[in-house]
Amino acid sequence: MKLPPLRAVQCFAEVARLNSFSKAAQQLNVTQSAVSHQVKLLEQYLNEPLFNRNGRTFSLTDAGTRYYQEVSQSLTSLASATQKMRYGEPGHLRLALYSSLAVKWLxxxxESFKHASPDIDLTLNMIVDxxxxxxxxxxxFITTTPPKGEFESVFLFAEKLYPACGKGLWQQLKNQPLPSELFKYPLLSVQYDESAQRTADDWRQWCSSGGFELPKNVRINHFSHVILAAEAARYNLGITLIDAFFIASQHDNHLVKLPLHGVETGCKFYFVxxxxxxxxxxxxxxxxxxKAQWADVKTITS
Known part of the structure; x- marks a missing residue:
């Protein structure tokens, strides 16, 4: 398949579309003389005049009109195919994120996103670190480990854990002095590495940030994922430490954030x-x- 000089075809199509050499030059970010040169190059290649020139005015010849109709469709198809290859199908977007963030917050x-952007079909995929x-x-992606180099990373939120429990347990806690009475109830600890020793580091870090130590005799139940601990807390099996986005997603108030301090883990979420x-x-x-939705998370903790 032998193709014509594509740069020349592009210049010709822009001149024909805009009916102006100067506007075509501005659109292509080149000089007007460069556009004229490319058009003459195409006419020589085709051995056919594409424009009737009369001083400073010009118009398409019959051959030029027919050629423009053909190549404009081809250029549109080429541009569309290139856009799809670089950016994917317009209106279809795949977002990969952590399961806890997807299930409990996003x-x-x-429904809010689909209402605001009905033209975008958003598909969710799960990822790990x-x-x-x-x-x-x-x-x-939404991740706490953004890659460098050819990627853009938009900061969304810094993780901060707060004590939370179910509504039933809160009825027992709400009139008791906190945090001293907190440790009379089971603490639900999350540890993703099941092979490591169970140390309840999340609760130890929370206690340290409050200026006190975790009691030695406190009852601790361990979970391998924050979703499991959150569900256990929802059913009044103890008190867990969860991020603000969990609490923000509980529209039916299954979880209650206790009026106690939070602890930053150092993890930060980015849209990549x-x-x-x-x-x-x-x-x-x-x-x-x-970014607008994460503003609601900040409101929960303010």
Missing amino acids: IPRL DTDFSDRVADC YKKSRAKQHDIITLSRWL
Whole structure:
């Protein structure tokens, strides 16, 4: 397949579309003489005049009109295919994030996103800390370990854990002095590494930030995931430490945030996408929506 000089075809199509050499030059960010040169190059290649020139005025020849109709459709198809290859199908976006964040915070809010952006079909994928940040996995990510180099990272939220329990247990706690009476109830500790010794580091860190030690005789139940601990707390099996986004997602008030201090873990959440997709409409829309939603999380803890 022998193709014409594509730069020349692009210049010709812009002149024909805008009916102006100067406007075509501005659109292509080149000089007017460069556009004229490319058009003459194409006419020589085709051995056919594409414009009728009469002094400073010009118009398409019959051959030029026919050629423009054909190549404009081809250029549109080429641009569309290239956009799909670089940015994916418009209106379809794959977001990869942690399961806890998806289940306990994002999914309850997805109706709001679909209402605000009905033209975007958002698909969710689950990731872990050592995920592969590639197009095979997703178009964009929410992670605490943002990659460097060719990626943009938009800060969303710093993790801060607060004591929380179910409504039934709160009825027993609310009139008691805290935090001293807290330790009479089971503490629900999360430890993702099941092979490590169970040390309840989350509760020890929380106590340290409050200026006291974790009592030696306190009852501690261990869980391998924060979702499990949150569900146990919901059913009044003890008190857990959970991030503000869990509490923000509990629209039916299954979990109650205790009036006690929080502790920052050092983990920070980022919305991540490739720099090459920074101008993609779907990415921009989702990024703005996520930042607005995280403002609600800050309200919970203020």
